[in-house]
Amino acid sequence: MKTETKQAVNKQRVLPPVFQYPSAAVPLLITQGAEALLYRSTYLLPSIPCALKYRPSKPYRHPILDVRLTKHRILSEARVLVKCKREGVPVPAVYALDEAAGWLMIEWIEGEVVRIRLNEWLKRRKDEDLAEGVDDEQLLELMTRVGSAVGRLHAVGVVHGDLTTSNLMLRPRSREGLNGDLGAAVNTLEGDIVLIDFGLASQSQADEDRAVDLYVLERAFGSTHPRAESLFGEVLREYGKSFKGANVVLKKLEEVRMRGRKRSMIG
Amino acid sequence: MALLQTLHLEHLPSSHAIHAALYRDIKNATHLQQQLLNGNTDFEYAFIDAGVIVSKIHALAAAYRAVNDLLENRLRSRNVHSEIVFSLSPNNNIAESFRRFGITPTTTNLLIIKVSTPTSPAAASEVQEHLTSSIEGEQVPFEDSVLSQMTDVARIKKIYKLNSGGGGGKKTGQVNGAKGDERKELEVLVLGAMALRGVTN
Ligand SMILES: Nc1ncnc2c1ncn2[C@@H]1O[C@H](COP(=O)(O)OP(=O)(O)O)[C@@H](O)[C@H]1O
Ligand SMILES: [Mg+2]
Numbered sequence: 001m002k003t004e005t006k007q008a009v010n011k012q013r014v015l016p017p018v019f020q021y022p023s024a025a026v027p028l029l030i031t032q033g034a035e036a037l038l039y040r041s042t043y044l045l046p047s048i049p050c051a052l053k054y055r056p057s058k059p060y061r062h063p064i065l066d067v068r069l070t071k072h073r074i075l076s077e078a079r080v081l082v083k084c085k086r087e088g089v090p091v092p093a094v095y096a097l098d099e100a101a102g103w104l105m106i107e108w109i110e111g112e113v114v115r116i117r118l119n120e121w122l123k124r125r126k127d128e129d130l131a132e133g134v135d136d137e138q139l140l141e142l143m144t145r146v147g148s149a150v151g152r153l154h155a156v157g158v159v160h161g162d163l164t165t166s167n168l169m170l171r172p173r174s175r176e177g178l179n180g181d182l183g184a185a186v187n188t189l190e191g192d193i194v195l196i197d198f199g200l201a202s203q204s205q206a207d208e209d210r211a212v213d214l215y216v217l218e219r220a221f222g223s224t225h226p227r228a229e230s231l232f233g234e235v236l237r238e239y240g241k242s243f244k245g246a247n248v249v250l251k252k253l254e255e256v257r258m259r260g261r262k263r264s265m266i267g
Numbered sequence: 268m269a270l271l272q273t274l275h276l277e278h279l280p281s282s283h284a285i286h287a288a289l290y291r292d293i294k295n296a297t298h299l300q301q302q303l304l305n306g307n308t309d310f311e312y313a314f315i316d317a318g319v320i321v322s323k324i325h326a327l328a329a330a331y332r333a334v335n336d337l338l339e340n341r342l343r344s345r346n347v348h349s350e351i352v353f354s355l356s357p358n359n360n361i362a363e364s365f366r367r368f369g370i371t372p373t374t375t376n377l378l379i380i381k382v383s384t385p386t387s388p389a390a391a392s393e394v395q396e397h398l399t400s401s402i403e404g405e406q407v408p409f410e411d412s413v414l415s416q417m418t419d420v421a422r423i424k425k426i427y428k429l430n431s432g433g434g435g436g437k438k439t440g441q442v443n444g445a446k447g448d449e450r451k452e453l454e455v456l457v458l459g460a461m462a463l464r465g466v467t468n
Contacts, residue, residue, distance in 0.1 A: 082459035
């Protein structure tokens, strides 16, 4: 109990000052990454949920460098998000930011990250004793949607820079999808893909950068489950159709894979 | 419900209430603008041309930013009310933002925002009384359904440079069809442009 209280206080203290002013609900810490804290909070009205990404200053970094780095990251993430939104790539909307204070406020995306949804799905199939390859359509469909979302991102000249299954969210289309336990009939892989976490993104049309995005994503799926890895071809198939020049990227991906393999043999 | 709305925005001190009032077919825009130009302290309001406002959220976003900048001591313009008008801008040109978003002699639909602060507190009843005696026009509810009838979408798209490209986004908008969805899409793009104000590439 005691440690819990202390934690709660700590969480409060790391909020940027303006978020210590009253709101309908206290901002809720969702994740604590190496660089950023992510809170669920509200924007303007209690009815508008938002995600607040806060990059507190790092005591071990030189203060001037620290401020510059934080500003740069906040602005670059916001710029890329706004660009993507304008061009119809599925990403959260940008609501507000304060680069000097180190925060970025964006649209809250309902649902869950793909990594978690995929693990749930795989576990349920295991519990139901379904063999791999049987009734895989739901997973295949998910792969198609992922391929198309990544394709749209690359098509507008943005590379993500950290394309893992924790940075892809599945937003339920229907109300039912929002409350989890509705029985076995529910497809936990249902929903629209929304790309998040553009802290390392950049504007690039280089095949190499695009191929690295795909490679990182392939590894992320592979680390979830061998089945997910073997179906990754579906992501690439859809990606290949998504913009002119995508096939060149797929060729490049083979090169990037080779390099990756060599590196892992040495390391 | 009273026509004047008083809101306490999320993550602002409760001492900083926001009053909002909307008027249709105003007849004395020139006179009202003149009060601002003269610096008449009885007229500390954000007078916004409702034609360039997409929605309630759009207007409140500007108020939120201006109050935030007031609290952080970094207003770029004269006071929190002019700052609300400037906060609507997608760029750092203050004079231009007044011309585009502020009241002009040709303004017919007027959105008024008044911020109550600890140093100049303003009660809803006083604000309403003063507006009633100063604005020649029909007061209407500050609601999306009313605002949307006043919105000049083409003008907003031009100001926020939302006409170019963006095939993908527009496609989804049209598939979903409904007018409300289009509004939401526009609102979200406008909020993004405002948040990036002055962020150079
Ligand atoms: N807009 C959002 N809506 C809902 N949840 C989000 C949103 N953005 C991030 N999250 C959640 O917070 C986690 C961390 O956010 P992210 O932007 O990926 O930061 P980090 O750089 O720490 O990985 C995500 O994996 C996701 O679970
Ligand atoms: Mg992440």
